[in-house]
Amino acid sequence: QVLVEDTGGGLVQAGGSLRLSCVASGRTGSITAMGWFRQAPGNEREFVAATRWNGGSTYYADSVKGRFTISRNNAKNTVYLQMNSLKPGDTGVYYCAAAGGTDYYEESDYDSWGQGTQVTVSS
Numbered sequence: 793q794v795l796v797e798d799t800g801g802g803l804v805q806a807g808g809s810l811r812l813s814c815v816a817s818g819r820t821g822s823i824t825a826m827g828w829f830r831q832a833p834g835n836e837r838e839f840v841a842a843t844r845w846n847g848g849s850t851y852y853a854d855s856v857k858g859r860f861t862i863s864r865n866n867a868k869n870t871v872y873l874q875m876n877s878l879k880p881g882d883t884g885v886y887y888c889a890a891a892g893g894t895d896y897y898e899e900s901d902y903d904s905w906g907q908g909t910q911v912t913v914s915s
Contacts, residue, residue: 793818793819793904794816794819794822794823794892794903794904796814797888798814798887799805800813801909801912809874809878810914811872812888813872814874814888815868815869816904824846824892826845826864826885826889828841828842828887829899830886832884835884837887840852840873840886842891843895845864850894851897857863859876859878860874861874864889871888873888880914885910887906887907889904889905890903
């Protein structure tokens with residue numbers, strides 16, 4: 793079993809930056825990718841970004857390309873989401889998740905989830 797803990801949310805003004813962190817523990821040898829999803833009030837949870845655990849491939853939703861960067865530190869079993877040029881539309885609860893398969897864009901591709909961290913962007 794993989795346990796995931798996500799932290800780093802907060803309140804920021806539009807145009808500002810935040811960095812989210814996600815630490816994985818347990819059976820980390822089974823992880824093939826780590827991803828970030830978000831859920832705004834009244835909306836479904838949506839894919840934000842993912843990174844393969846071994847190798848440099850990263851994946852982004854069109855809405856965050858050029859503004860968000862996902863990175864990882866395998867030695868620390870940690871994944872980061874650097875969010876720049878934040879917009880009010882980025883507001884939501886951000887969830888980190890660990891995948892054990894070969895696909896990374898859908899919720900169903902992920903087996904372990906963090907509790908979520910709130911990001912609020914004010915205009």
